[in-house]
Amino acid sequence: MNVLAQTENTLKEQIGAAVLQAELATKEEIPAIILEKPKDKAHGDFATNIAMQLARIAKKAPRQIAEDIVANLDEAKASVEKVEIAGPGFINFFMKNDFLTDIIPTILKAENDYGKTDVGKGEKVQVEFVSVNPTGNLHLGHARGAAFGDVLCNVLATAGYEVEREYYINDAGNQIDNLALSVNARYLQALGQDAEMPEDGYHGEDITEIGKALAKEHGDKWANKDEAERIAFFKEYGLQYELGKIEADLKDFRVEFDNWFSERSLYKNEEITDVLDKLKAANYVYEQDGATWFRSTDFDDDKDRVLVKNDGAYTYLTPDIAYHQNKLDRGFNKLINVWGADHHGYIPRMKAAIQALGYEAEKLEVKIIQMVNLFEKGEKLRMSKRTGNAVSLRELMDEVGVDAVRYFFVARSNDSQLDFDLELARSQSNDNPVFYVQYAHARICTMLKQAESKGIDVNQTFDQNLLTAEKELDLLKKLGEFPQMIAEAAEKQTPHKVTQYVFDLASLLHSFYNAEKVLDMDNPELTSARIALMKAVRITLANGLNIIGVKAPEKM
């Protein structure tokens, strides 16, 4: 399936054999041979710096080493057409024309599966993301985390990992009590009563809506009931309302979870007390000032953390430790948490907890999503759940469209802050790279339809060796890189590489399109080959777009 990788592996093996034959190093000494794809075509299809790396071991000048390697290289076995030594000792390989031959048939055969590899070896990975408290709307920052987490999952799954998406619902604790009190106030206000919002209440419009909805549905029925009973009811009502909205927003954003995990279940199943017992038994817990502490400083945290406050309540950390124990018990090889930048300080204590529970710190990996700054007409807008003025994911989707929002959010590295220009994203101009990529896909679809209307069989056999134009070879090479690119994005957890790739491929397609004519009735053989190439590009673009969750339209 991964044609290019096979070519590379063969070449690497032959280089290694040449090094041994030239007696430059022993099998044990030889470093990993790295092949890079030179930016400059004059430097060949592949290049290696092995001669420089061997300089110390072989005690020879790099260029001399390079010559020794080349002299001992079996060029036929390695499918090499020409070798050059350049610069300080690079060896540049120019491959035989046919090294790209199998790419199109491979893609056409694999179709939607093109890009899949087994580098993940079925390893079980769990990704927990979004996990927003059900106390208000999803806003811009959450949306970035949602897009990142979702695309990361897609990338991992494509690279052969077994991925589970999970949302942790904070349905216990202070913030939910606050939600209930806020709903209570808004309900009473909706009835025209003079009620004050709690000090730490949630001032979003959604809470006002809940209050109104309750007033409409139940009238003043609850106003006369016992306050505790009323608030208990409002708590459930508010929770379900908020969760329902979050789930619906995410679904429209094309993000769906395998599992919604309730914090309350940890209380119900006594998992919190269990994990406390476990930490106590391992001697990582002590009592001081009426509180129970976790000695996280045993594991590189800068201070110890309270588990049980002196009022007897748990801190946020305690159920969270139980939650992670629960995850680990479910047999995942790796846990990935996607957090907002404002939570980064939480990493050391969570990693400490993982270790205190008896696991390697590396079991848990935390991806930090930097802030999104929203701009409107050159002016920075504040985002705050409290003000109620935040631009919500819903508004954003309505104004800009899901495709553009997702594309923008995964176009950049997660640890760079993101400037989101509302006006720019809203204007459906050609500044918008998502259109550029989609247009490439639509263009190919149009060509294929044209071909059919001209009576050309788009499924006929073809000779790929007719594809010799520079832009055709560029496309073929790029197509061949797709599976490796996904594998690398998975390994480095950098989903933005997919966005970049898809953009680059679209660019090559547009360039080819303007340089060569695909449907040439005077040259049916070449036309068949080019149609096959177009189909391969279309499949790869569609697969790439699918991974980032953006539609691949057939016409625009």
Add this chain to the structure above:
RNA sequence: GUCCCAGUAGCUCAGCUGGAUAGAGCAACAGCCUUCUAAGCUGUGGGUCGCAGGUUCGAAUCCUGCCUGGGACGCCA
């Protein structure tokens, strides 16, 4: 004060497990539609890779210090 992220072209950002002349989009400028979608293509200009040291054959990339911007440092979540 401590910790995390960022600092690369006018703007927004890639590149960072060390490699050849540092890339892309936008903006600027000059061209390309009787021909498969001009939401496109081709070309030009544009850089002390924050600063200073260090490591080595070689540093945007690794190490140290400093500067600037953002964030975090609760018995909040």
